[in-house]
Amino acid sequence: MIITIIRTVLLYASVIIAVRLMGKRQIGDMQPSELVITLIIADIASLPMEDVSRPMLSGLIPxxxxxxxxxILSVIMMKNSKFRKVVCGSPVMIIEDGKLLQDKMKSLRITVEDLCIQLRQLGVFALEDVQYCIAETNGKISVLQKPDKRNPTAEDLGIEINDSGLEVVVISDGRFLDTSIRLCNTDAKNLNKILKKNKTTVEDVFIMTYNRSGKYNIIQKQI
Amino acid sequence: MKRIYIAIALLAISIASGVFETVSVTQNSQKYIDYIDEINKKIDDKEVKNAAVLCKKADEEFEDMSKNYMFYYYMHKNLEEIESNLSSMYEYLRNDEVHDYYATSAITRRKLESMRDTGSVNLQNIL
Structure with a gap:
């Protein structure tokens, strides 16, 4: 059993490395080829885990x-759009100018019910509100509502909104997060000053958020 | 772009491992098939004692080799089976039980042939 445990740990590490090398995509964002590869890797790695007689290389090498x-495939796809089209397919317009393209839906084998479910998940509850709908290569749909149904933007309303920048977590569980600190153009010295002003120390902070305009929020650790 | 170099390196390692298996391990399997053929020949020539010595040598060499690197590539139980068969073959020859020896040696030879052929690159294996 010890051998099984050691093998499991080693194969787990190799699968993690493999998935990290493949990139940061979530399951839902995967292209068909990536999803297939992830499933195959999981299956291949499990074989030498359960059968100690099988050499570990039979799981690692594949x-x-x-x-x-x-x-290599993804790099070729990046360089060659024709190749990408062959492997991933291309986005397909399902609704064009408010008109449902039934032949396209048939070719994609999408029913109106499936389409309505996906639209509802995007916050669109009426088919007639959609101006354009595109089925993307990862299986998701992108929707553009008709102009009178879209949410107005600040530009539409003629309002000027101040850019407060990205609000990021700069202290988490009593520790400074250097990457986040750099993101909001500040440093630990400035944050320490703020903490001193609020009569606390970095060790006592559970979470502190900060943005470029200097706005911050401190949540202290519960004792 | 760093990933593409890692990918190419990993692919190169995999191919090197595959080539090593095909060339080295396949050749070694053939070596033990040749050993068995030579032992059989010695038995046919009524040199059973010499055949036993050769069988012992083959058994010891196989054990060393399987402990060194064969287990990286082959099902461990198959290696253990060949190892124990070679030991049995030696014992049969030592006790002059030639019929039993032939039965075990035929099985061992078949297993070694299977090991040799599994690694070779041909359409039958690919398909």
Whole structure:
């Protein structure tokens, strides 16, 4: 059993490395080829885990080959749009100028019910509100509502909104987060000053957020 | 772009491992098939004692080799089976039980052939 545990840990590490090498996409954002590769890797890695008689290389080598092929394929896709079209397909317009393109829906095997479900998930509850709807290559749909149904922007309303920049977590669980601090153009010295003003120390802070305009929020640790 | 270099490196490692298996391990399997053929020949020539010595040598060499790197590539239970068969073959020869030896050696030879052929690149294996 110890051997199984050691093998499981090693194969787990190799799968994590493989998935990290493949990139940061979420399951829902995966292209068909990426989803297939992720499923195959999971299956291949599990075989030497459960059968100790099987050499570990029989799990590791196919995983390495699959990940390498996936990375090489994605680089080729990046450089060559025709190749990308062959592997991933291309986005398909389902609704054009408010008109439902039934032949396209048939070719994609999408029913009106499926379309309505996806539209509702995007906050669109009436089919007639949609001006354009595109089925993307990762299986999701993108929607543009008719002009009179869209939410007005600040530009539409002629309002000027101050850019407060990105609000980021600069202290988490009593520790400064250097990358986030750099993002909001400040430094630990300035944050320490703010903490001193609020009569607290970095060790006592659970979360502190900060943005470029200097607005901050401090949540102290519960004792 | 760093990832593409890592991917190419990983692919190169995988291919190197595959080539090593095909060339080295396949050749070694053939070596033990040749050992068995030679032992059989010695038995046919009524040199059972010499055949036993050769069988012992083959058994020891196989054990060393399987401990060194064969287990990276082959099902461990198959290696153990060949190892124990080679030991049995030696014992049969030592006790002059030639019929039993032939039965075990045929099985062992078949397994070694299977090991050799599994690694070779041909359409049958690919399909």
């Amino acid at each position: 995983t390495l080959v699959l990940v390498s092929c996936e990375i």
